[in-house]
Amino acid sequence: MMRNPRLFSLLYFVLGSMFTYLAIESAHETVWNVSTIALAALAAFDFGTALRLLFAPKR
Numbered sequence: 001m002m003r004n005p006r007l008f009s010l011l012y013f014v015l016g017s018m019f020t021y022l023a024i025e026s027a028h029e030t031v032w033n034v035s036t037i038a039l040a041a042l043a044a045f046d047f048g049t050a051l052r053l054l055f056a057p058k059r
Contacts, residue, residue, distance in 0.1 A: 005053040005054075005056050006053070006054065008053050009049075009050040009051075009053035009054040010050075012046045012047070012049045012050035012053065013046070013047065013050040015046045016042075016043045016044075016045075016046030016047040016050060017043075019039050019040075019042045019043035019046060020039075020040070020043040022039050023035075023036050023039035023040045023043060026039060
């Protein structure tokens with residue numbers, strides 16, 4: 001079974017968007033709390049992975 005990297009990049013982009021939304025919702029008074037920073041870090045990782053998979057050279 002062949003795995004399509006573009007499909008996985010879409011999945012990572014959706015996850016990054018979800019984590020960004022959750023980070024925005026968790027920042028009530030300040031953004032310098034652990035949950036907001038952790039969610040933003042997960043979103044950054046997911047967006048980076050999505051871009052890497054999207055622009056990966058074809059084999």
